[in-house]
Structure formats: C-alpha cells, structure tokens
Amino acid sequence: MEQIRAIWQQGIKIGLIGGIAALLMALIGMLETFKARHVIFEIITMDQLFLLIVVLFFGYIAAKRTLPAKGPLVLANTFFVGLTIAFMLLLLIILGMDIWTYKLLDMRRMFRAASPELFKLLTFGIPGFGGRMLLLAAGGIVGLVSGIFYLLPNSVRKTSLFALSGIGVIGVLQDLVKPILDKWWPWLQELLFGPDGLSVKGAFYVFVLIGIFVLLWVLRGERIKTGWQHMPQPQQKTIKWSSLVVLALFLIVLPQIIGLFLSEALTIVGLYILLGLGLNIMLGYAGLFALGNVAFFAIGAYTVAVLCSPEIPILGFQEVMNVATGVPELIPITISFWFALPIAVIAGLLAGLLLGTPVLKMRGDYLAIATMGFGEIVRLLLLSDWLRPYMRGAQGISKIPKIEFFGKVLQGPMQIYFIIFAALREDEDVAQAMGINLPKAKLTAFATGAAFSALAGAIFAEKIGSVLPQSFQVWVSINIVSLIIFGGLGSIPGVVMGSIALMGMPEILREFAEYRFLFYGLALMLMMLLRPEGIWPAAIFKRELKEEHAA
C-alpha cells in the first residue's frame, strides 16, 4: 500500500512539471498556431502531436524513476503523470471558460491565448462535460502508453519510436517533402499525403517502411560498423573521398531538384554553415568565445556592396555614353563580383586582426562581451550617415545559389595548427610555456574565422542584392554560437547539422519560425543535459569513445 501511495505521489509530482510545460505551450499561443497544421489528415494535428510528446516525455521520465521497477507500478506511475497533465489543462479550461462565462474573471486580459478556441482545441471540440472528461481520459491513456513504451523490449521500443517519429517528422515537414515529390514522383505524393499532412494510408506506409529500416539496422548495424573499422586504411580513404565527390555533385544539382522555395532555405543554411565554420575555428578549435562574428559578415557584405553597386561612387567616376540621350555622363565605377569577393575576404581578415588585437588578454565571458560590442559597433557605424542603405546594380550572378563546401580546409586531429589551437584552448599558459606565441596564434584564429564570415557576407550581399544595417544585428552572432554548440563544437559535420537544424527548420516550418528562439533555447538546454558534445561530435570526442571500446 505504501508503495502505491509513493507511486502516485511521484506521478503527480512529475505530472505537475509536465503540466506546466503543457500550460506554457497553451498560453503562449503555440497550440492554437499549431492546430492549423495536420500531421495525419483529419486524425491528428500538430498541437495534439506536441501535447502527446510532452506527456510521453514526462511519462518516460517517471517510468525510469519508478522504484521498485515492476510493471504495474510503472504503469500506475505514468498513468498519473498523464492524468495530472490533463488535469492541469482542465483547470485552465475551467478557470478560463466557466469563470469567464460568469464574467468573474476574463483570463484573456492576462493571457491573450486563453481563448475559447484554445479550450475547444483542448477538449477535442466536444462541448461541456463530455469534452473535459475526454481530455482527462486522453491524458491518462497516453500516460499509460508511455509506460507501456518503457516496458517494451529494447528493439521493439526503438523500432516503434523511430517509426512513429518518422510519421511525425514527415507529416510536419510536408512543405519540405511535398514539393520534391510533386516534381519527380507525383504518384508517391498522392499516395502518402492528404490535403494537409499525411493520409492515414500514407502514415501506415511510412510506419512500416521506417520500421523495417530500423529493424534491419538494429539487427545488422553492428556488423556493418565492425566491417567498416576492419577495412584497410587505403580502402577507407577511397570510399571517403568518392563519397565526398558524390556529395559535392549532389549539392550542385540539388537546387534543381528541390525547387525555388527550398533553394532559398538551403541558401540560408549554406551561409550559416560558412559562418559556423568561421566561429568553429575561433571557438571550437582555439577556445575563443567570440560573439561578434556578425561584424565580419557585415564587412564582407558591405565590401561587395560598395565595390559592385553603382550607387556608391567610392571608386571614382567614369564617362559612359548614355544611349538614350546620346550625351556622355558620369557614373560610378563598379567592379565584378568575382573581383570584389577576394577583397571582401581580405577586408574580413583585416577586421579580424583589428578586433583580435585589443582583446588578446581577455578570456571567457569578458571576451564574449567585448566581441559582441564590436559587432554592435560595426552595425552602428553602418547605420550612420557615411554608409547608407542602397541597391546593388543589376548585373551579377543570377543562377540559383549553390552551397560551397568549404569544410575540408582544416582536416582533423593530426594537423599542426589543430594541435596549436587545441593547446591554446586547453591550457593557455602552458601552451605559451611550450613556445606558442599566444598573440600570433589567437590572431590567426580570429583572422581565419573572420575571413570565413566575410566570405559568407559577400555571398549574402550578392544573393540578396541589397544590404541594410538591420540585417546585421547581434542575433546573427547568437544564432551562430547556438548552432555550433547544438551541432557539436569543433566538428565540421556538426556545423552542417546544426545549421540545417537550427537555420533550416524555421525556413521550412513556419510555425517553427514563429517560436524560433523558444526552440533554440529548448534545443540548447536538451543538448547540454543529454548530449553536451553535440549532435555530431568532433573527432576529438569520438576518440574517447573509441578508447573506451578498446579498453
């Protein structure tokens, strides 16, 4: 009896936290916004999906903590978690709806999202007592499901989890998948998708397909991994190189495959990959926490803009025959983008040296704030009267932008500079005692990182066609830091993953874009808790794991 009391107490406690999360989602308007998107047409919408995730997540936590870990007790625990979460939502409804009805308290004065629409959505559209009971029942049942999930054998759980997540992901990311299918395999698109979200049949197919894949991986994955490790070095090398070449070709063709809208999204991702690589050198390798990279981005962009646009007479004037009037007139000299590009990169490099010099002795937080300040200085300078916003000229590269893969400049562990930067990052004083000239090393890191950012800026200017100071706010720097931490500090594939996840998602998922910083914060928190080395950890961390395997 004691056990049971403790169990439902624990369930309620964890449920309370889950309930707060659910309430938060409701009250910031997220659920209402998400309601518009169907994941599986007519069956489940995105808001329901997110509530499901919340209940399953907290249920799982409760299940893990159940002691003694006996089946019925776990189920009881998770049941209470689900019930509590539903109950808290119910309280919201009662407070908001009933009392409002009696005009005692209008919740909307405080929480704009606490509207009748929200309550309707929470009660599945069924008014009155029925809807509320349904809410409670749903909570309890989903809670039980999370408990069942926990109790399932590992392979079954993994398979079904992946398969279900696959449905969720594809259903939510339909704006990404549908255009591609539309173009190349319309029959597939019709098969899988309904007017909005996956069709029921489609969901089933996706479930089965992913399920089979995961099952195969679970059963055969180890064999493939050990096979790879036992492959001789030269063979490994050829495979790596050829897959890189294939990847490069694929990327060049990609814009044609995915269409215009997605190419735009991909451009943003690509630019942020460049920016991320720059900061990766500064922070991931050399350990310099620099938050001012938007400054170099801006410098790169403005350099190209100033040199290439006829609006800015910085290079002087030339006489040109005006064909319309037959009279020669003076217009500003401009140069081609390809000449301006290296100049922009050098400008960024010099700016990196300029910024790096006064902050050489700073570390940690102080360095972060100081560099952030530099970012703002540049932006404010650009806002000032000397350089005004303008339009670049008509010429230029008009093919749909491709993503350049600059990732292979710094190879990995054995390169000399890697070692110097790593020493710098690990223990600055000892690095100096080993003969490393600190200012030189740090400035090299700064300048290189800045050059990358300037390159991104130059491409950005070319792509957008005009540059405005408000494109270069401090958020850009913060985005870059977030994405490399998320993807994995010091890891080049990590930068790519981070960029796709944090910069690509908002472009594809409108709802994501609206709650972008909420998701960034959540992603970073989860990363820190569950996987601090990032999604795709740097090789340096993988070595630890390899050692543990060998030991």
Place this chain on the structure above:
Amino acid sequence: MAAILISKKATKRFGGLVAVDTLDLEIMEKTIHAVIGPNGAGKTTFFNCVTGFYKAEEGEILLGEHSLVGMSPDKIVHLGVSRTYQNIRLFPELTAIENVMVGMHPHLHAGFFGIVFNSPAVRREEAEAEAEGHRLLKFVGLEDKANMLAKHLPYGAQRRLEIARALASRPKLLCLDEPTAGMNSGETQAMCDFIQSLRDELGITIMLIEHQMRVVMGISEIISVLDYGKKIAEGTPDEIKRNPKVIEAYLGQGSAHKVH
C-alpha cells in the same frame, strides 16, 4: 665549467609578501642542481620567474647572456629552457603523442599557407615531428600509450609524459618541479635513474625542486636551500645534511643539536 643560469639578487613580491628575496644562484652546465626548502619557501615562484610566468621585480636572471626578466614564456622556451609542473598540466583532451608534439613547437617551421593547403613540406615536417614524438615517448617508456588521451593515463605515466613534452623542445636547461610527487619507492627510483640519464645521455642541465630527501641526496650534485624566499645554504649533499640552519628550517628551531 660554465654557468648556464645565473640569478643575481632576484626578487619577486606579491603585495607585502616577499616570495623570492634577493636570490643569488648559479646553475652549472650539465649538473643536477636541486632547489629545496620547506613549503612556501619560494621554489616554484623562482621557477616561474625563470620560465617567464612571473616577472622578477628586482635583480637579474641570465641565461648565458640573455636576460630572462620580462621575457615572455614562449621566447624563453626558444632559448632552451623547459619545465614541468608541480600539479601536472598536460593538455587533457589531446593524446600523449599530441601533447609531445605541442612541445616541439619551437622547432616547427610550417607557415600558415603551407598548413592550410597541406603542402608537401608541411607534411614532411609533420611526419618527422610525429617520428620524433614517438622516439621521445619511447625514451620515457610510453610508446605503447601514444594514442591514449592524456587524461586517461595513470599518474606515473602522466608525469613521464610531461617530461617527454618538456624534452620535445630540445632544452639546454630542464626545470623539474617535484617530479616524484606521489610516487612509491620503486617509481621514485626509476625516476631518479631517468633524470640521471637525461644528464648523462642528453647533456641537459637539470634544475630540480624536490621534497623527497632520498632523491635530493641521491642524485643532485649541488643543493640550494631556500627558506622564506632567501637562500640559507648551498653545497653538496653531505654538506647540506649536516648544516644546522637547514635542519632548523625543516624541523624547527632547536632541532639542530638533536640531529646528527
């Protein structure tokens, strides 16, 4: 025999505390010279002044004809001074071989563009550096652990790795700060033999801070004793053993006549 390091009235203060007090010291070439004294006597502070971590406020520290006072640590390394640390300061996330390769920095000449574009000259230098690194690891008996992360090495191995790293810069003067701290008698003996081989085989001058009297008396040729930042005695191990001031410094006033 020439003096390789000369300290003339070197003084280092921290506010009101005089850590090193007008210290006169001469280290002769190719000797093992121990600097001992009770805790807080200023030994590590002096080391730090020699290697550039601190700047001596008064006095002079000369390496040959170069004045080390005010020089940055990386330049001092280029002049041929290298050190290990009391509390081991390896680069924890780098492997053993990588730690050693950092130590080689003064002798690596790869330029920025060479590295970025992986030129043949750079690749050759890297290969040589790696080979040299393995040689050094072999010398300290760690070659089979070359690819282990430094933080995973056992304590004794870490100490030896630190020495390997210090040797990588091909120093003329090696400053060892309590190299046998935390070791048992077997390991200590091995370390003693090793230090002597450094002097015998590689011709390196060794300046040594040590607390284990067995080591100090066993391998050093000259011992300087510090107390409260001042040198209170200097001489051969036999002389020092019998010096009453030394005994008092270690065991307290009035002990001199009790010990023989």
